[in-house]
Amino acid sequence: MTQGEARRQVAWAELGFVTAIAAGVLAFVVEARGVSRDPQNLLLLQPTAWLVLGLWAVLAAGCVTRRVDPAAPRESRADLARVIGMVAAFGLFILGLEEVGYDVAILVFVLVGLIIGGERHPAALILFPPIFTLAVIHGFRLLIPYPFPTSVL
Amino acid sequence: MIDTVAFGSAVAMLAGSLDAWLWVVPGLLIGLVFGALPGISVSMAMALVLPATLYMEFLPAIIFLTSVYTGAGFGGSIPAVLINIPGTSSAVATTFDGYPMARAGKHNEALGAALFASCIGVLISYMILLVLVQPLAEVVLRIGPYEMAAIGIWGMVLLGSIGGSSVSKGMFAAGLGILFGTVGMNTAGYMRGDMGIPWLLDGIPTIPAMVGLLAASQLFALVNAKFIVEAEGDRGISLRRILAGGAMVLKNPVTLLRGTAIGVFVGAVPGIGSSIANLLSYGETRRTSADAETFGTGNVKGVIAAESANSSSEGGSMATMLALGIPGGGATAILLAAFAMHNVIGGPRFMEQSRDVVYAIILSNFAQAAVLVVVGTIFVYGASTIVRLPLRYLIPSVLVVSTMGAFAMEGSIAGPITLYVFAVLGWLLSRYGFPVAAVVVGLLLGRLIETEMLRAWQLAGGDLWRVLDYPWALGILGLMVLSLALSLRRDLAKRRALRAAASPG
Numbered sequence A: 001m002t003q004g005e006a007r008r009q010v011a012w013a014e015l016g017f018v019t020a021i022a023a024g025v026l027a028f029v030v031e032a033r034g035v036s037r038d039p040q041n042l043l044l045l046q047p048t049a050w051l052v053l054g055l056w057a058v059l060a061a062g063c064v065t066r067r068v069d070p071a072a073p074r075e076s077r078a079d080l081a082r083v084i085g086m087v088a089a090f091g092l093f094i095l096g097l098e099e100v101g102y103d104v105a106i107l108v109f110v111l112v113g114l115i116i117g118g119e120r121h122p123a124a125l126i127l128f129p130p131i132f133t134l135a136v137i138h139g140f141r142l143l144i145p146y147p148f149p150t151s152v153l
Numbered sequence B: 001m002i003d004t005v006a007f008g009s010a011v012a013m014l015a016g017s018l019d020a021w022l023w024v025v026p027g028l029l030i031g032l033v034f035g036a037l038p039g040i041s042v043s044m045a046m047a048l049v050l051p052a053t054l055y056m057e058f059l060p061a062i063i064f065l066t067s068v069y070t071g072a073g074f075g076g077s078i079p080a081v082l083i084n085i086p087g088t089s090s091a092v093a094t095t096f097d098g099y100p101m102a103r104a105g106k107h108n109e110a111l112g113a114a115l116f117a118s119c120i121g122v123l124i125s126y127m128i129l130l131v132l133v134q135p136l137a138e139v140v141l142r143i144g145p146y147e148m149a150a151i152g153i154w155g156m157v158l159l160g161s162i163g164g165s166s167v168s169k170g171m172f173a174a175g176l177g178i179l180f181g182t183v184g185m186n187t188a189g190y191m192r193g194d195m196g197i198p199w200l201l202d203g204i205p206t207i208p209a210m211v212g213l214l215a216a217s218q219l220f221a222l223v224n225a226k227f228i229v230e231a232e233g234d235r236g237i238s239l240r241r242i243l244a245g246g247a248m249v250l251k252n253p254v255t256l257l258r259g260t261a262i263g264v265f266v267g268a269v270p271g272i273g274s275s276i277a278n279l280l281s282y283g284e285t286r287r288t289s290a291d292a293e294t295f296g297t298g299n300v301k302g303v304i305a306a307e308s309a310n311s312s313s314e315g316g317s318m319a320t321m322l323a324l325g326i327p328g329g330g331a332t333a334i335l336l337a338a339f340a341m342h343n344v345i346g347g348p349r350f351m352e353q354s355r356d357v358v359y360a361i362i363l364s365n366f367a368q369a370a371v372l373v374v375v376g377t378i379f380v381y382g383a384s385t386i387v388r389l390p391l392r393y394l395i396p397s398v399l400v401v402s403t404m405g406a407f408a409m410e411g412s413i414a415g416p417i418t419l420y421v422f423a424v425l426g427w428l429l430s431r432y433g434f435p436v437a438a439v440v441v442g443l444l445l446g447r448l449i450e451t452e453m454l455r456a457w458q459l460a461g462g463d464l465w466r467v468l469d470y471p472w473a474l475g476i477l478g479l480m481v482l483s484l485a486l487s488l489r490r491d492l493a494k495r496r497a498l499r500a501a502a503s504p505g
Helices: A012-035 A045-064 A077-100 A102-117 A122-143 B004-015 B018-022 B024-036 B042-055 B058-075 B077-083 B089-103 B107-141 B145-159 B167-181 B198-202 B206-221 B239-251 B253-268 B274-288 B300-324 B330-341 B348-353 B355-388 B391-410 B414-431 B436-460 B464-469 B471-502
Strands: none
Touching: A012 A045, A012 B167, A045 B167, A077 A102, A077 B206, A077 B391, A077 B414, A102 A122, A102 B391, A122 B391, B004 B355, B018 B024, B018 B058, B018 B355, B024 B042, B024 B058, B024 B077, B024 B355, B042 B058, B042 B330, B058 B077, B058 B107, B058 B300, B058 B330, B058 B355, B077 B089, B077 B107, B077 B206, B077 B300, B077 B355, B089 B107, B089 B206, B089 B274, B089 B300, B089 B436, B107 B239, B107 B253, B107 B300, B107 B355, B145 B274, B145 B436, B145 B471, B167 B436, B206 B391, B206 B414, B206 B436, B239 B253, B239 B300, B239 B355, B253 B274, B253 B300, B274 B300, B274 B436, B300 B330, B300 B348, B300 B355, B348 B355, B391 B414, B414 B436, B436 B464, B464 B471
């Protein structure tokens, strides 16, 4: 594969990601400068933020001028959808912990996680989530001194 | 330097106390189990068993607690190797090469290397402690904010380009980590980046963020895989291969000794401890290795460097605790609490008046290290079965346990929320080739560097040139510049070679 065969393509997703991070860093340094310009506030924060923003320029330029190999293996849409499904399910699980109780949230998340992972055996789907939930809830009740809300257990 | 009369008395004390020995194996096992649970720290494990020691004699109580300490010190490396979760913050660097080794089917060797490096590290650190307990403590007292800040920056720079596809991505990730470390109220009282969220005033919860970045993000990336180890033939659990991993430690004595030396010294500095010792040792080993480019892809030297340092820092922190009565971290603070429960006060007077007890504690730790080889091997053998579990079961289960661990660390939903935010961030960072480990290191070191720089700034009255009065700090900073220059040169040479290979003709 030569450079001539690789075509130039802007890596939009990566560019958007680093730009979003850089925007967050810029907002952080602006907010910190708004709190105080005293060196005791900005001693490490400000130079680090400028360094990160400077590096953003380098990385953004790299995203724009990137050459892609058309023969390189690419992730299928189905594979990506499964990963995003797991990320979303985990997010909903975290949101649901205090809303529906730790026990119900764990049970539902484990069940959904098994399905996303490809488990289709009914016995596994029926038995594993409640047994696992029971073990986790009782185990952590023994281990940690803080109470956590549950609906059933 | 060894008081032979007190030494003889310590041997007699241990030989005549069967009670003391009975607690070694249970202590090690408790430590291994708790250390291997994500979110349960060494100090939490020790705090949980502390009440049980109230009814024991002083020596068995301390031996039991130090056994838990030793066991948990190694226990943290088991999930670090098998599922990329550092069970404790001192096992962060173990994940860098331990997990890639496990993914490549070398989980037996990685765990064997971690176990033997830990045991030998503990052994050597206590040998150093036996001889140098007093001088080491005196050196520690001379370490000021300049030196501490320089150590923090040194660690940062050594690790800035871990595993990433380029130096710029490594530095971007490290800078981001440092900025995360500065969120909340600093020691000068300024509040930044807390977004009006009360729990962010104390800064971003480190352990949940770390588990999110390293582990949860990896688990997302594994959703489409079937097992941690893809090749079925490599999923076996073999005592022979665990021991072969142990033999690899003996074949890399320089890595082991360097890690142990860094661990003892850094572990002895109060407030730094094992969580930084393992990073510094890993960074130094990587910097000085001829095969530096293989680090992060499953180089056993990375595991040896990290594990020898984090376990030997136990000896270092014990030196400070015994000789000065200053706890270097949570675990030694609990040991001091156990001292207090038995009406014993650690510190110079204890060293002077009860030297035989100090020697007995040190000698019992030699035995603990030796017993850990056996108990740890059996434990590792059992824990390795995780590689045979299908990922469709492992991923949701580990995510749930990590969430509960994050809750346990914070005592509120703050832990799970932090875990999730950093899991998503970690997944995106690794997806685009950024070294997630550099963010973790930045997060761990950012607050330390800022605190020490602020102290130095306040001591110098804002005069930056006062750093010239501190040769040790200057030396460390010089080393840092050299390290960065070498990393840049290596990166440029690699790019030139790639370009030369890609150009036609």
